[in-house]
Amino acid sequence: MPQANIDPAIKSVHVFSTGAGEQHKEHRYGSPLPRLLWALTSQSWIKIPVNAFVIEHRDGLVLFDTGLDPAIKSDPNYINSAIGRFLLRRIFRLHIGPDERLHKKLEAMGFAAADIRKAVISHLHFDHVGGIADIPQADLLVSKDEWAQLSAPHPEREWILREHIEIPGAKWRPVEFAPTDDPLFAPFGGSYDVMGDASMILLPTPGHTPGSMSMLVRTGDTPPLLLVGDLTYQADLLMKDQVPGTGDAKLLRSSFAKVRTLKKQFPDLVILASHDPETADILAASHSSRP
Template sequence: MTDTNSHSPAPTGQPGQPIASVRVLNGGHGEQHKEHRFGSRMPRLWWVFFSNEWVPLPLYFFLIKHRQGLILFDTGIDPAILSDKSYIKQAVGRFLLPWIFRLNISEDDRVDHVLKRAGVDAGDIRLAIISHLHFDHVGGIAQIPQADLMVNEREWAILSEPHPEREWILREHIEIPSAKWRQIAFKPADDPLLGDFDGAHDVFGDGSMVLLPTPGHTPGSMSLLIRQAGWDPILMVGDLTYETRLLEQDVVPGTGDKETLLASFAKVRRLKEKLPGLAVVASHDSNAEAAVAKATGLKN
């Protein structure tokens, strides 16, 4: 089981390069149903209530030290979801949570505490890129009120739809007074390597961090492509898949839109063909730390 107090060392970039380091931060761990992770022909409610097979669920997020400042890719989970009975407003959500996830998290797993153990003050975070709006990816935004929060405009539109909480998008913990949300719209990519995707967004205009739409887990899910000389490229995919090997094998999880997931899987695989050595890194994959270390040349 994952040590909730650990985090990976910082793979360092070459002098003069835009990115100095990438770190995989550990925000706790839990368990999910086997069917949730690997998919199932059974209806979702069947495996939620009747499956007794549970598998480990690491809860990672990522810290990137760019010359423009410190960047988070997602912000982890808020431990208050277990300690505060009113955290989930809807009674059905409070009822379902322990049937869907077995969470092993504490106050030590809140984003500011995880960052402190990594030697970083939460107040120094400039930007948080949010892969999608599920509660275990936006749970730390209240702890970084100074940071801009970047989200796909398609994902943001879910908040205007009826009952986003039914998809575990908790409006009351997203639309908070301190949050500085920035919606982005994807535009046609200038780089032919990215032509398979429905647009791209260059975060700082230097090509080192490019956002790509990878819907399926949610309609507005997006991934982050990191490219830097001397490293293998890295694609952080959030929850597009729970394990890189599953994406490579076209194994879709038990949630999300199957056809859209498969289409995004295919785009990522084509990108990997064009970018040899591409490390596909998923937020709940126990191999995330090793994949980032290998891509950046970190010696264990």
């Protein structure tokens, strides 16, 4: 098995949610209607978490995403544009208390925000970058393609809020995927080794946004994990090839197919989505599923 060669450098993987939210059924499961139409007319709301992950590596703590900033509730002008504020209310209901900052969430799990060495940002949407101000010392890894979205016209129309990303002191590190001849990763066209020991591998999985990426985590003694961010809102939808109501459907299907190919190589691969209410249970079950 490929994972037999992996040194168990990872001590633990935890998931936590900063606040919570609700999204429309059409958003999660897809819709034949154009995005703007379902956003303006849908009456159905589904409860979702806003998950982030902390990985205890022997060389330090690594985050995968940083969740929401409570200021999105307390500051009426958190989103600069009026149309953005209007659309946000149509697309998401957000529930987050003033104390639900990233550093408090980490503290509650026994970790210190100051000990985070690196944070992998799956993509630049506001609900994944909201905690970066709490970890100024950490390298923030984002794909080069996602970083390029900041220079595209009107990134705020795609929920990429420059004023909350380009903050003073933030150590953004756009990463380039290296060509790989590892047959496991070849379908993705490249990979990036986060700690240099193959325990955490970044893979491009565009579709939700042009530069979205996923992270494969191999611990050595429990099943491999694939943290997919918002590539899918729940793993079974990816396995069924059911695309959500946002993003680029063609790119999403192409990334879904690559993940399913990876799962053929790792039949016990556990796919963990950022907005799946079952993610915490799936992760807990994976800890005890390999003898």
